[in-house]
Amino acid sequence: MDQLAQTFSALEEDRVYQIVDECLEKSIAPLLIVNELSRGMEKVGQLFKDDEYALAELIYAGEIFKEAMEKIKPLLLDGESSSAGLVIMGTVAGDIHDLGKNIVITMLECSGFKVIDLGVDVPAKKFVEAIKESGASLIGMSLLLTTAMDSLRNAIMAIEEAGIRNNIKIMIGGAPVSEHLREETGADYLGRDAVEALTIARKVFRQSTVDAR
Ligand code: B12
Incomplete structure (x- = not known):
């Protein structure tokens, strides 16, 4: 799982999706996967702050995050009726x-x-x-x-x-x-x-x- 945050912050797009798929196949809790992606995103923010990443990389990170969330979302949504x-x-x-x-x-x-x-x-x-x-x-x-x-x-x-x-x-x-x-x-x-x-x-x-x- 640590690898996911690292791969995300290195912006290795395809590898990120691959790890997410592997995690889902292993039935790792979706929320843990979201946490790892968020940790990776934190690192991206730090790299941007330190001028190691430019705005284009920030935008790219946002796109990867969204795409990865699309894979996880169906597992978070359990189809309960919306009445709470x-x-x-x-x-x-x-x-x-x-x-x-x-x-x-x-x-x-x-x-x-x-x-x-x-x-x-x-x-x-x-x-x-x-x-x-x-x-x-x-x-x-x-x-x-x-x-x-x-x-x-x-x-x-x-x-x-x-x-x-x-x-x-x-x-x-x-x-x-x-x-x-x-x-x-x-x-x-x-x-x-x-x-x-x-x-x-x-x-x-x-x-x-x-x-x-
Ligand atoms: C991705 C990102 C972007 C993407 C956003 C993509 C998108 N669709 O959201 C893009 C590239 C568009 C972007 C643009 C900009 N960004 Co930006 N961005 C980030 C980055 C790297 C990650 C933010 C993120 O998505 N985190 C992941 C999510 C999951 O975490 P989160 O948002 O904190 O949300 C969690 C909690 O906070 C909480 N939460 C959030 N909302 C709510 C609401 C409620 C009610 C509750 C209860 C909880 C809750 O729950 C969430 C889930 O756990 C941060 C750095 C960082 N470490 O935060 C910089 C950062 C926020 N950006 C920054 C800047 C400067 C900008 C720009 C001004 C850059 C520029 N020069 O143009 C523009 C702003 C444009 C604008 N007008 O808004 C600065 C802000 C500095 C400051 N102190 O204000 C940061 C901190 C980067 C930095 N270190 O300098 N950015």
Whole structure:
């Protein structure tokens, strides 16, 4: 498995798919494979930061990640009916990173949640409209760029100004997110990874079932 992260960070595309296939054949837990790919991606980010990789390599890594996830996704999705609750997800304005958000979505869907994916570069207004239109009780906002922290602040402020803050729980996630940012923006939860996102969703929907009684 270690080899997968290494091969990924070396951008050996065909070999990555081959190892993923081998792992799946050996019935290695899909989530472990996703973790290894994420570790490889972390290394790619480091190499980019150190100027060893250029933007083209970053983009290429994103493509390999997506393609590998296509192989794993069917095994994560267990075909459960989507009735655990409705969640809205989106990457905030100015930020187009979506690999992490998509893993969170897959994780939620495979646990029975229905997810409205607003995509990337989502303006504050669109988050507000989606909450009003869908009646969802949980929204997840993703960001990878420190420069997108203002967009997160704006989105949460817009939800407050629209008078719908009490209708929705907000979870935030992505590399620059911290407990300090959560407190400052008034977001309800912070999730470090897709497993934490699922724990939060389960908690929120258990709570709303209890409240409805
Ligand atoms: C792949 C990548 C890209 C790809 C994105 C492809 C895609 N479709 O997403 C491309 C090439 C497009 C890209 C572009 C850019 N990138 Co980039 N990118 C990365 C890289 C290498 C990996 C990010 C990633 O996908 N990680 C893997 C996923 C699985 O992890 P994750 O996103 O963290 O998600 C997990 C958790 O955070 C959490 N999570 C995520 N979202 C949410 C949401 C909720 C609600 C919850 C609960 C949890 C949660 O769960 C996920 C699963 O476990 C990072 C480096 C890094 N180490 O993070 C740089 C990085 C984020 N990029 C960076 C930069 C600078 C850029 C560019 C500005 C480059 C440029 N000069 O143009 C552009 C930005 C364009 C824009 N406007 O957004 C910097 C950001 C620096 C900063 N401090 O802001 C980084 C850190 C690289 C670096 N070290 O310098 N990038």
